[in-house]
Amino acid sequence: MNPEFQRNLWLELTPARLLLMTGFVLFLIAIFSAAPPGFPSSGAVATALYYFLVVLWGTRNAALSVIAEIRERTWDFQKLSSMRPFALMWGKLLGATSFTWFGGILCLPFIVYPAWRGEGLPSAAGELAILIGQGVLAQSVSLLTSLNLIRRQHNYWRLDAFLCQVMGIVAAFSAYGFPNLLPIGPQAPFSWWGLTLQPHWFQFYSLLAFTAWALVGSTRAMRLELRSVNGPFIWLAFLAFLGLYEAGFESWFANAGGNSIGLHAAALRLAIADLAFAFSAYGMAFLEPKDPVHFRWLTGEARSGRIGRAFLALDCWMLSFGVTLLCTLVLALALWRDPQPIAGEPPAALVLPLLAALGFFTRDIALFVLGRTWSRERGDFAALAALAVLYVVLPQIAGPGRSLLLPQMTAPAISLVAAWMEAGAVWVWAVTRIERRQAEFTSL
Numbered sequence: 056m057n058p059e060f061q062r063n064l065w066l067e068l069t070p071a072r073l074l075l076m077t078g079f080v081l082f083l084i085a086i087f088s089a090a091p092p093g094f095p096s097s098g099a100v101a102t103a104l105y106y107f108l109v110v111l112w113g114t115r116n117a118a119l120s121v122i123a124e125i126r127e128r129t130w131d132f133q134k135l136s137s138m139r140p141f142a143l144m145w146g147k148l149l150g151a152t153s154f155t156w157f158g159g160i161l162c163l164p165f166i167v168y169p170a171w172r173g174e175g176l177p178s179a180a181g182e183l184a185i186l187i188g189q190g191v192l193a194q195s196v197s198l199l200t201s202l203n204l205i206r207r208q209h210n211y212w213r214l215d216a217f218l219c220q221v222m223g224i225v226a227a228f229s230a231y232g233f234p235n236l237l238p239i240g241p242q243a244p245f246s247w248w249g250l251t252l253q254p255h256w257f258q259f260y261s262l263l264a265f266t267a268w269a270l271v272g273s274t275r276a277m278r279l280e281l282r283s284v285n286g287p288f289i290w291l292a293f294l295a296f297l298g299l300y301e302a303g304f305e306s307w308f309a310n311a312g313g314n315s316i317g318l319h320a321a322a323l324r325l326a327i328a329d330l331a332f333a334f335s336a337y338g339m340a341f342l343e344p345k346d347p348v349h350f351r352w353l354t355g356e357a358r359s360g361r362i363g364r365a366f367l368a369l370d371c372w373m374l375s376f377g378v379t380l381l382c383t384l385v386l387a388l389a390l391w392r393d394p395q396p397i398a399g400e401p402p403a404a405l406v407l408p409l410l411a412a413l414g415f416f417t418r419d420i421a422l423f424v425l426g427r428t429w430s431r432e433r434g435d436f437a438a439l440a441a442l443a444v445l446y447v448v449l450p451q452i453a454g455p456g457r458s459l460l461l462p463q464m465t466a467p468a469i470s471l472v473a474a475w476m477e478a479g480a481v482w483v484w485a486v487t488r489i490e491r492r493q494a495e496f497t498s499l
Contacts (some may be wrong), residue, residue, distance in 0.1 A: 057142050059133075063120075063150025072154060080104060080161045101165035104226075109159035109190035113152045114197040114223030118216045120151035121201055121280075142199070142279040148273065152194050159190060181259060188262040189227045195269035197223030202276035203342040226269070246306035261300075268293055290371045294335065296372070298328035322389040322402065329382045334415055336375035340423040341435050341451050343372050347428055348491040376420050383413045407467035414474025415462065421481035428488035 083104065088097040095103075124130035133143070149156075162182060171179035199217040244251050272293075275285050302324035349370070356365040369377075387409050393402035422441050426434030450457050458466040459473040 057146045057150075059138060059143055059146025063146065064153055067154040069152065073157065076154065077160045080158055084162075085164055096169075097165055097215065098169045101162040104165060105186065106479040108155045108162070109152075110193045110218075110224060110227045113155040113159070113190060113194050114220045114227075115216065116152045116217035117148060117194040117197040117223065118201040120147040120198060121205060122216055125409060126204065134281055137340070138282060140281050141274050143281070143282075144270075144274050144277040147473075148198050156190070165404060174270055176460050180254065185262060188259075188266050191448060192262060192269055193223040193227035193265040195223075195266065195273050196226040196358070199273045199276055202273065202280060206279065206344045207342075209452070233302040248303040248449060249306055256309040258274055264296070264300075268296070286367055287369050287374055290374050291378070294332060294375060296380070297331050297335065301331040302328045322386060324391050325382060325386040326391055329379060329386055329430045332375055332382055336372055336379050336416075339370070339372035339375055340420050341439065343425055345368050345370070345372070345427040347492055350483060352486060356478060372420070372423075376417075377417065380413065383409065383416075404464070404467075408462040408464055411462040411470035411474045414471065414478045418474065418478035418481050421485050423480060425485040427487060428485060428492060 082095050084101055087100045089094055124133060136143075138146070147228065163186065166186065167179045167183050170182050182406075197219045201215065201220045204215045204219065244253055245257075246252070248259065271289065275289060278285055305320055305324045305327060349368070353365045353368060356362075356368075387406045388400040390405050390409065395402070419438075419442055422438045423435060426436075426438035428434070430437065445460060450460050453460055457463060458469040462470045462474070
């Protein structure tokens with residue numbers, strides 16, 4: 056048996072805790088089973104209890120599985136052990152949450168049995184798989200986020216654990232509420248990449264896919280903690296999956312308008328994928344450490360002509376940034392050549408605002424790099440505060456000067472020039488800061 060998993064089982068599943076959890080779950084469900092009409096049913100109570108134990112409590116345990124080791128000064132000893140990253144990852148993920156899973160498993164029969172009697176075995180099996188998948192997804196996202204935040208090397212562990220828990224809960228309930236987000240209703244079939252699908256089946260397979268990616272991401276993050284090297288190809292594969300997944304929802308609009316899927320629809324699909332890539336770049340720019348030493352090493356490798364070595368060592372935020380740039384340029388070309396008007400305007404009119412948005416995006420990523428050079432612990436939060444000022448506060452008071460802060464259709468050329476001037480200035484500032492810090496370090 057996995058030694059890390061076995062150690063966590065010994066710590067979590069003591070006889071006293073098992074008896075306490077069993078009595079608590081069965082007693083609470085028994086009370087509502089005997090309650091008069093008007094009170095929640097035992098199935099509803101079991102469902103709420105399952106989410107409390109597995110999603111709410113389980114995500115916190117998953118986030119603390121490594122953070123607690125760092126607090127107790129035992130994480131370095133574990134990193135020096137002979138355990139492989141995947142074994143250490145699932146030993147932490149399933150072992151640290153084993154107690155909450157025990158309580159959640161006690162709740163499952165009271166959830167699945169009414170569905171079995173009312174809708175049949177396939178529906179009950181599907182609900183069981185979705186519930187388990189949501190729990191694994193929430194806990195793996197929480198663990199993945201904690202491993203990424205640990206790389207930032209600061210000591211605000213309570214805040215970090217809370218943020219990781221929130222990320223896991225958001226992931227779980229995004230999967231849960233997906234059918235209700237459909238504009239056509241949670242039961243009606245919908246179109247995805249031209250395929251007519253049922254929402255519950257699409258939810259099930261989407262949940263499987265994203266859970267698998269969360270587990271892969273947790274393994275890669277654990278590899279980095281154990282000082283192994285991750286190549287760029289897995290992250291690029293995830294970006295390809297993310298772009299294809301999100302772009303498929305364009306079919307709703309194509310079918311609703313009765314139009315065949317042509318270049319106009321392709322441009323819309325590119326726009327949806329481009330937004331997904333941009334959000335991934337923002338997220339990873341916040342989470343990843345953006346080490347100035349690593350940045351200078353990449354620059355040195357590129358200047359020496361060793362492009363291949365530099366490419367293999369790129370961080371995830373760099374890859375997302377590059378893919379977003381490429382996708383935006385392809386989208387600009389598609390809009391330039393698209394003959395179908397958009398809201399009565401030629402698509403070519405959107406090219407300059409799109410390129411201006413790309414400039415502001417480039418400036419925003421540079422702000423995260425710059426913030427890291429000022430403060431290793433608070434630089435990313437300072438960058439978030441700067442973005443809030445740039446996109447929320449200043450546009451409210453800028454008046455006609457909004458073109459200097461946001462892409463504008465009324466003055467696209469001014470927005471384009473301002474965006475790229477700001478991006479260039481912030482990047483030059485960030486690179487200058489990195490070189491200055493390196494010179495100060497060398498002189499010591």
